[in-house]
Amino acid sequence: MKYPVAKGIIYVLLLLLLSLLMLGGYQAVKNVWLLITYEHVSSRVNSCELKFQRGGGRSLSGRRQLKYTPIVRLDDVFIKSNVYVSYEFCSEDIGSEVLVLINPKDNSEGYIVKFVYFWLKPLAMIFGSFIALVVFIFPILKGLKIMEKEG
16 A cells, blocks of 8 residues: 555545435435425515524625525415525525425425525535546546556
């Protein structure tokens, strides 16, 4: 073993990427389960809610970053997304019709189904980690094996 530190770092990165891949897969399967089991309701985005940040929350320029999430009102229940975006992006959704998934046992629990709010995070985790594995980690491991054989 000529390069134990390099191999150790690669294996830790490999473990992290595989964990990210599994987490994204879990979230995607959960979203499919929600689509199957929850009630589907069509509604309009009413407004955007500001996320209060503690600590840093500053951009590279040093200005404070404010994040917003869309809110849908169903009767007397407010459903909001768990993804926070810029106000410009969120405000584009105000008035637009979206699919809302409502828990049949507890109507205060729901999810806004729009690609950015529902599918982007799990798909980015899955494809991002897969691409990193194929493009970076596997070729580096292969290179380390070749160097060990030559040395």
